Amino acid sequence: MKETENKGKVYVIQEVSKFNVISAREYGELIPIFEEGKQIMLSPSPAIRKAKMILKDFNDNDYLLLIGDPSMIGLACSVAGYNNRGKYKVLKYDRRTFTYYPIQIDLNERNNYDRESWFYKLFTRRRK
Numbered sequence: 001m002k003e004t005e006n007k008g009k010v011y012v013i014q015e016v017s018k019f020n021v022i023s024a025r026e027y028g029e030l031i032p033i034f035e036e037g038k039q040i041m042l043s044p045s046p047a048i049r050k051a052k053m054i055l056k057d058f059n060d061n062d063y064l065l066l067i068g069d070p071s072m073i074g075l076a077c078s079v080a081g082y083n084n085r086g087k088y089k090v091l092k093y094d095r096r097t098f099t100y101y102p103i104q105i106d107l108n109e110r111n112n113y114d115r116e117s118w119f120y121k122l123f124t125r126r127r128k
Helices: 022-027 044-052 070-083 114-116 118-124
Strands: 009-013 027-032 063-065 087-094 099-106
Touching: 009 070, 022 027, 022 063, 022 099, 027 044, 027 063, 027 070, 044 070, 063 070, 070 087
Parallel strands: 009 027, 009 063, 063 087
Antiparallel strands: 087 099
């Protein structure tokens, strides 16, 4: 199997012309979700429909490139997580090394730290 067959897609949340994101192609084909300059103002419905349509096939091989309007970033992360069982990967840019680093997010993850937290202990105590 070729290396390119394993690559997913990189969904660029919003096109921003002052940043060069070409190096993110290392992780897959670049697919923009929202155009440059667009913002979510009074009604988020059109943006939600567009994100749902573009991210409908989002899977474990795909990434979100977090760039653009913060509300659109939040929307795209929500839709991608919803479509992929609470899991998605993002590409974070490091300005010092000029490199993208993948970060995997699993909203359903449970670990030992959760069980040690004061919040968990408070709400799972048995009443005597």
